[in-house]
Amino acid sequence: MDVHLTIHGRQGLAGQIYRQLRAGVMDGRLAPGQRLPSTRELALQLGVSRKTTLDVFERLIAEGYLRSRAGDGTFVADAMTRLAPPPPMPATSPAAGSIWARLEDALPMTPADTPPAYDFVGGVTDKSLFPFDQWRRCVSHALRVQARGRGTYRDPAGEQELRQAVASYLAFSRAVVSHWHEVVITQGAQQALDLLTKVSVRPGEVVAMEDPGYPPARIIFAALGAQVVPVPVDEEGLVVDALPANARMVYVTPSHQFPLGMPMSLERRLALLEWAQRHGALVVEDDYDGEFRFEGRPMESLKSLDTAGVVAYVGTFSKTIFPELRVGYVIPPAPLGSALRRAKQVGDWHSCTMTQAALAKFMLDGYFAKHLRRMHKEYAARRAALLEHLRGDLAPWLTPLPCAVGIHLVAAIRAPQDESDMIRRAAAESVGLYGMAGMFVSQAPRPGLLFGYGGIGVTAIHAGLARLASALAGRRQDAA
Incomplete structure (x- = not known):
């Protein structure tokens, strides 16, 4: 046998x-x-x-x-x-030739098996600072609510209490005024982008987005058959004059341009809204971490300036709470509201109602606002520690780009340093660094590193960057 x-x-x-x-x-x-x-x-x-x-x-x-x-x-x-196992699938098979087989990978993720000791991956948060005792009470409340209800499907747009909480929060913090019934709850910002593309863009139509830009958004648009056209950015944000006239949708990150970090100027925001109105295009505003501003006054959101109904405002709790929560939201222009709800219902009917009920309780009872204040103070300290090194012992190799918002910043690599080589040298010191090359499409990549500080504390920032500086200094001495 x-x-x-x-x-x-x-x-x-x-x-x-x-x-x-x-x-x-x-x-x-x-x-x-x-x-x-x-x-x-x-x-x-x-x-x-x-x-x-x-x-x-x-x-x-x-x-x-x-x-x-x-x-x-x-x-x-x-x-x-x-x-018996089937023979190997030929390269000409339908599956091998599908759009899903050709799509690029999304943003780099930390290896789960061997994470670096000092990880500067972007887009993550520090769950050790989350008030899980209060969250547990909110989850218990949600369980009691569910126990009293009937076992039935719910509104695809989400639970009323959470939509009310989101509308109230955005009106206060981001000057986005909306009625609760305009809010659609989604599985993170990713699903919001997916739904907006499905209801507003036909296969073959043009979606314009920033270059460099957010790779997962680019992948979503391509997966749904859109022709993705990269548009350059400068120090004021998206170059509106470079937009293709036939763009059906324009995706932007005006509060904290991803990945470079600068906000879109007011003049450029107004120009984009005027352009969208003239061309009948939808503008998707992804405000992924605009809650955390450390310098200057907050810039108006595009949605708050929109009088013509051309902006869909997308937000997420992935950066304010943690990504595993998978809760986001979108406030579309009124004509898209019913189509968006139908698309949500067809896709997954509705998001988890227990999570929605718990999050609504968390927000309405003031826990969310308190958590944001605490995290703002913590992230300000982490940002300061990061800038101390970038402007100090790492200055011979890196130059931080201006950035006053969010939980990541970008540092340009000084010539003649090589991006991939610097990442490899950092990895040898158990420092996780992430490059910029994959975020450019038509523009020539500018060597740089994206430093996320949402998931790494001040002490670890100092230790990791000191180790990085020592390793780079050793290389310079070797070259000399």
């Missing part, structure tokens, strides 16, 4: 033998027609009772994996030939 059987302990012996024999049949190690040892012989080999092996064989025969011939023995059923 071509399967080695192993017994662990003396509990559940029949189950252990059954699972191993069945796996051998399923993966082809026990071929169709192959003869198995007798129940007596197998019992002696394994040191179990014959009744145990007899029970196992009877079960496998009853389920069709084995067959028995009186006086001849027990064999693997001939029908198991149907489980």
Whole structure:
């Protein structure tokens, strides 16, 4: 028999033998027609009772994996030939040629098995500072609410209490005035972008976005069949004059341009709104981490300036709470509201109502505002620690770009340093750095590093960047 059987302990012996024999049949190690040892012989080999092996064989025969011939023995059923692995799929197969096989990867993620000791990955938050005691009370409240309700499907746009909380929060913090029924709750900002593209862009139509820009958004648009046209940015944000006249949708990050960090100027915002109105285009404003401003006065959101109904405002709790929550929201122009709700219903009917109820309680009871104030202070300290090194011991190699908002900033790499080489040298010191090359499309990539500080504390920032500076200084001495 071509399967080695192993017994662990003396509990559940029949189950252990059954699972191993069945796996051998399923993966082809026990071929169709192959003869198995007798129940007596197998019992002696394994040191179990014959009744145990007899029970196992009877079960496998009853389920069709084995067959028995009186006086001849027990064999693997001939029908198991149907489980033979299929031949390799040819490169010309429909699956191999689909859009999903050709899509690029999204943003880099920290390896789960061996994370670096000092990780500057962007887009993550520090859950150790989240008030889980208060959250637990909110979840308990949500469970009680669910226990009292009927087992039924809910409004695709989300629970009323959460939509009210989101509308109130945005009116106060981002000057985005809306009625709660305009808010649609989504599975993070990613689903909001997916839904907006589905209801407003036909395959082959043009979606314009910033270059450099947010790769996951670019991937969504391409996956839905849009022609994605990159548009350059300068120190004032998206260059409106470079927009293609036939763009059906324009995706922008005006509060904190991703990845470079500068805000879009007021003049450029007004120009974009006028352009969208003239061309009948939808502007998607992704305000992914605009809550955290450390210098200057807040810039008006595009949505707050929109009098013509051309802006869809997208936000997320991934940067203010944590990404695993998977809760975002969109406030579309009024004509898109009903289509967006239908698209949400077709896709997943509605987001998790228990999470929505807990989050609504968390916001309406003031816990969310308190958490934001605490995190603003913490992120300000982390940003200051990062800038201290970028302007100090790392200044010979890196130059921070101006950035007053968010939980990441970009540092340009001074020539003649190489981006990939610097990342490799940092990795050797267990410092996780992430490059900019994959965020450019048509523009020539500018060597740089994106430093996320949402998930790394002040002490670790100092330790990690000191280690990086020491490693880079060693390289310069070697070169000299």
